[in-house]
Amino acid sequence: MNPWSDANDFELGLRALLVRVDLELEKQDRDTFSDLDPNRVPHEHDTRLLFIDELLALLGWDRGIDGNVREEVRLKGETTRFMDYLGVSALSNKAHLLVEAKAWDVPAITARNPSEASEPVSMIVKGLNHIKDQGQEKDCPINKAWDGYLRQVAGYVQVLKESYAHELPRAVLISGEWMAIFLNPVATFLGNPVEKDIVFILRADFFAKAPRIFELLHRSKVTADAPIPLRPAQLSNYIAVDDVRGVYRGVHIVVEKEGSKIYGVQPKLRVFPALHIARKDGAVISVTNGESSFVLSDGYDDEGKPRIEGHIDEIGNAIDGLIAQCSHELSGKLKIDSLSNFPGFKVDRLGRELVRPFPGGGEWLAATGADHHFILPEPRIAACQFHCWSSLHPHRAVRGPVSMPSVSPQCFFPDGQPHHCANQVVLDRREKRCQVHAVDSRVCCQACAYLDQCWKPEEKANLPCGT
Structure with missing residues (x-):
């Protein structure tokens, strides 16, 4: 991993992504199955497919089975909540990045009273202080939708901290036209919000602010994963x-x-x-x-x-x-x-x-x-009849003896060797608990370093080894 190369790749990728987004928005036939609407903009799902999914990939956050981003993550607090994206550390599996997506045309934050309008970050702080002071939604100093967004993210941050002991390092509210990045979500949403912990960027400035976005949101920067x-x-x-x-x-x-x-x-x-x-x-x-x-x-x-x-x-x-x-x-x-x-x-x-x-x-x-x-040099119990299939009678493995190293079942120590187990009862009991089952499904538990991790003391006492 080269941080300079990653930053350069992100800038190039972001430039190409913004060009593709502009071209897509100019199309008048994006939706084949609906009436032509030249003024149509992407809804939330389209926004995620068209822009947010691609942006996360550029920032080193991979979706999918083996990825480090989970989608529609269920959080159980007083009520069940679903987070749009949650980036996790590949090393610790802790939450590091929350991304809450909004539809493309959701407007940037505004003041409820136009005469009190100020910079977006200042208005976000005002909205958060109103929420912290137990203010009602009807009295919030910002537009109603944004009051709801801030309360939503605050709820996620609180549940992650109180129920899962995760102090989230980053949170993002994002549409296709703007993004609000929270650099210290716990302090911002649960403590005392300050302007220096919030960054607000409009789409027109996305590319110019690419180095800043990289520093704040790239996976390597947020998680410190090796x-x-x-x-x-x-x-x-x-x-x-x-x-x-x-x-x-x-x-x-x-x-x-x-x-x-x-x-x-x-x-x-x-x-x-x-x-x-x-x-x-x-x-x-x-x-x-x-x-x-x-x-x-x-x-x-x-x-x-x-x-x-x-x-x-x-x-x-x-x-x-x-x-x-x-x-x-x-x-x-x-x-x-x-x-x-x-x-x-x-x-x-x-x-x-x-x-x-x-x-x-x-x-x-x-x-x-x-x-x-x-694998240990030799089993903990020297004499055990269950290394040999032919001596087991009713307890021997139902698939028969493994006379040589095998790929089905996966086995490196064939029948008769002291590291081999041919007892079907033991094989059945350990199937879901064995740490190395995928590596060697027949290795003797007494010859494995994980015996104490796989079996409780009372379970080890009931193993037939050596009898």
Whole structure:
């Protein structure tokens, strides 16, 4: 991510967008299924499609399944509210940008009494002070519609703060003809509004004010999100050693496939060392070393030693090197913390995600805490009959034994090896709770770093392992 390049791309993109908007507005046949109306302007939905969606994309806010913008977000307070757009941090999943859209021809703010008209920002402050003083809508100093808009945004900011503990960094009211940007929404809507915390821009000035819009609303500026993943030399751009909440070992997992559809396809697990650093604001920054990767091989080496042991040693040494690099970049010693203290990649969701998938599938970031790998060198319980399908009788996996590494089911440790689980009862119970199910659906829970995170103490006591 290059801030100078991003700013330049935004200016060029905004210029092109404004040209397209002007051309679209000049068309007299925009609506094929309605009577010709040369004076028609876009309503709210059209405004969003024609302008606001495109503007958000230029500002680094991506809509869609894997995007960082949610639309029509439900907020539950005293009443249920729906926000038009809510931009969230990819690292902490906290709300960072609220955008409330209005139809294209909604007028800019005006004074109820024309003789009391002033600059838009001054009138917004007057309207907010009226609301803060419990003033009635009928007595507001601004036009009725804008009184409603300000009350609406104030309600969103209040619910986000009181019900979700999110102090929103930015809020925007926008049509096609103007935008009002609130730089400190909590203080502005819930405290004492001041003019310096509000920016009002008309469409005629959008391009001239492009650098200002970029600085105030671009995702990188609002969220301080780091790229995912980050190189060690970039680390100090996003965190200082005094802002470190916790440091956790981890791995970047890549599942590759080799072989032939005719003769059989087998998975290959490639692992890169990673380090996850939690900031005090709840964000988790992931640092990796893309120069080092290690392929997990099953079975035993020539000396009869499980290859997994050598693999984990290699990963551990690489992670230790990564820790040293990051400590050097931050000019301070980084101390590894326990996995039980890891805040999770998505702090808002129920439970904690210890393994984060990349869009498109096949790759994950995993936090392992003090462990070097999500797989342990050997199971916690040495003797367990359930590693072997043939010994399970009624409890054995219904799909039969997995005699070699497999892509269906996804499995790297075949039947009979100490890292393999063939007990269907255990496989069924863990299906929705297993952190690494998508990576390896048959790995033994006792050989996984996430045992204590997936199973409660009383549940672990009831596992059949070792009996």
